[in-house]
Amino acid sequence: MRAAPRSEVPADEALARAHAFAASLSTRRSIRQFSDRPIPAGVLEEAVRAAGSAPSGANVQPWRFVVVTDPEVRRTLREAAEAEEREFYRRRISDEWRDALTPLGTDWRKPFLETAPGLIVVFEVHKGPTSPKPYYVKESVGIAVGFLLAALHQAGLASLTHTPSPMGFLNDILGRPREERGYVVIPVGYPAADAVVPVIDRKPLDEILVRR
Numbered sequence: 001m002r003a004a005p006r007s008e009v010p011a012d013e014a015l016a017r018a019h020a021f022a023a024s025l026s027t028r029r030s031i032r033q034f035s036d037r038p039i040p041a042g043v044l045e046e047a048v049r050a051a052g053s054a055p056s057g058a059n060v061q062p063w064r065f066v067v068v069t070d071p072e073v074r075r076t077l078r079e080a081a082e083a084e085e086r087e088f089y090r091r092r093i094s095d096e097w098r099d100a101l102t103p104l105g106t107d108w109r110k111p112f113l114e115t116a117p118g119l120i121v122v123f124e125v126h127k128g129p130t131s132p133k134p135y136y137v138k139e140s141v142g143i144a145v146g147f148l149l150a151a152l153h154q155a156g157l158a159s160l161t162h163t164p165s166p167m168g169f170l171n172d173i174l175g176r177p178r179e180e181r182g183y184v185v186i187p188v189g190y191p192a193a194d195a196v197v198p199v200i201d202r203k204p205l206d207e208i209l210v211r212r
């Protein structure tokens with residue numbers, strides 16, 4: 001054991017800081033059209049460092065972040081993802097799910113996997129030859145991805161939370177072992193000049209916050 005880190009925020013600044021952070025996060029949007037503007041060196045690595053500081057069940061840290069910038073690998077990932085997604089949209093998607101996606105304008109095409117200058121492919125790490133049994137894997141990786149998205153946003157980068165289905169092709173193309181299971185693919189970069197986002201609502205605070 002050692003002394004716990006102390007807060008560096010004076011009490012009279014707490015509300016302003018909390019408000020500023022919430023206001024900054026509220027400007028984050030999922031971007032699906034990226035420009036070819038390069039990502040400044042080192043930013044993806046620092047964002048992964050932020051993600052790796054997340055809490056995790058029994059501190060097992062059951063995550064792996066594969067940073068892909070090679071255009072050839074991005075193209076291969078796009079082709080494989082689109083092959084899966086075409087099947088998904090044609091055969092496996094339920095009517096209810098299709099209705100939920102229609103306003104977002106998403107379909108089987110995934111150009112952002114190739115046009116975004118960076119992809120961060122996140123894997124859950126399960127028990128394997130070099131990894132212990134993890135606890136609360138999905139919860140832990142979800143929190144780490146939240147840190148990651150916030151860190152990218154803080155650095156002025158746009159991202160998308162993309163969940164191809166199924167994700168086995170990620171292991172094949174990226175050469176990851178079986179104990180690693182695809183969790184999410186995060187295209188990262190800057191929005192294209194003509195990028196648009198769907199108009200969406202956020203639930204108001206009094207709907208999501210309950211006091212007891």
Ligand SMILES: Cc1cc2nc3c(=O)[nH]c(=O)nc-3n(C[C@H](O)[C@H](O)[C@H](O)COP(=O)(O)O)c2cc1C
Nearest residue numbers: 028029030031032104106160161162163164197200
């Ligand atoms: C777990 C999860 C999976 C998602 N999967 C996809 C996806 O596969 N493709 C996509 O275009 N958007 C995907 N999204 C993005 C959501 O559609 C988006 O976050 C939501 O509509 C709210 O919009 P915003 O991120 O711009 O605030 C996903 C988001 C989450 C959290």
